[in-house]
Amino acid sequence: MEDVPMTTQPVAVRESLTFAVQHPFPIVAETIAALVRANHGGATSVDLDKADLVIATASRLETLDLAPGTRVAVLIDHADRRPVQEARSRGAIAALPLDLPADHLRAALGAVLAGRTWWPVVIAIDPEGEAPASRRLDALSGQQFKVLDLMSRGRLNKQIAYDLGISEGTVKSHVSSILRKLGVERRTQAIATFITSNDVARPARPIGGVAHLSRATHAAR
Numbered sequence: 001m002e003d004v005p006m007t008t009q010p011v012a013v014r015e016s017l018t019f020a021v022q023h024p025f026p027i028v029a030e031t032i033a034a035l036v037r038a039n040h041g042g043a044t045s046v047d048l049d050k051a052d053l054v055i056a057t058a059s060r061l062e063t064l065d066l067a068p069g070t071r072v073a074v075l076i077d078h079a080d081r082r083p084v085q086e087a088r089s090r091g092a093i094a095a096l097p098l099d100l101p102a103d104h105l106r107a108a109l110g111a112v113l114a115g116r117t118w119w120p121v122v123i124a125i126d127p128e129g130e131a132p133a134s135r136r137l138d139a140l141s142g143q144q145f146k147v148l149d150l151m152s153r154g155r156l157n158k159q160i161a162y163d164l165g166i167s168e169g170t171v172k173s174h175v176s177s178i179l180r181k182l183g184v185e186r187r188t189q190a191i192a193t194f195i196t197s198n199d200v201a202r203p204a205r206p207i208g209g210v211a212h213l214s215r216a217t218h219a220a221r
Contacts, residue, residue: 016042022056079120094118147174
């Protein structure tokens with residue numbers, strides 16, 4: 001396991017910085033860019049070929065032709081060993097998990113903006129090989145995530161259908177898919193998984209009280 005503390009201490013930053021953020025979900029890219037500006041008063045967003053710092057997903061980096069000396073921070077969904085190792089192998093200076101709590105993500109970006117490397121503690125799969133509940137939740141589509149959220153609030157299928165403007169049959173289909181993807185048999189088990197998984201029952205909000213950014217991607221699916 002990587003044993004790198006996630007410090008929240010303020011760090012010194014360069015007076016000026018050009019940066020570019022690339023992510024398939026605009027809400028994530030915009031939030032990361034806003035966090036960069038909040039951490040660095042002299043940060044300016046520019047085109048990729050002019051950026052001192054590029055923050056992007058590993059898949060996006062494969063298509064980029066970056067100038068020599070460009071620093072790269074890789075956006076990953078979770079602090080798993082494989083994506084962290086892949087980021088290192090690409091010469092990145094950091095791997096930034098989008099499911100970090102907001103204050104930890106700010107601290108990680110602060111270190112990167114100060115020119116330092118930042119690597120997360122790697123999360124291990126449990127001994128039986130079962131993925132953590134938060135990762136199973138990430139398998140849900142945006143609509144399924146909304147259905148599960150309403151289920152956790154005690155809404156019945158008919159009420160969920162009304163709230164989302166869909167048929168009750170569609171809700172039942174979503175519920176069946178949710179149970180299958182979460183590996184459970186009953187509604188109550190799905191709701192328990194949702195509520196106990198890293199406070200995901202709280203809706204994603206803009207910067208300031210940000211829930212995990214990986215949750216925000218559901219809204220764009």
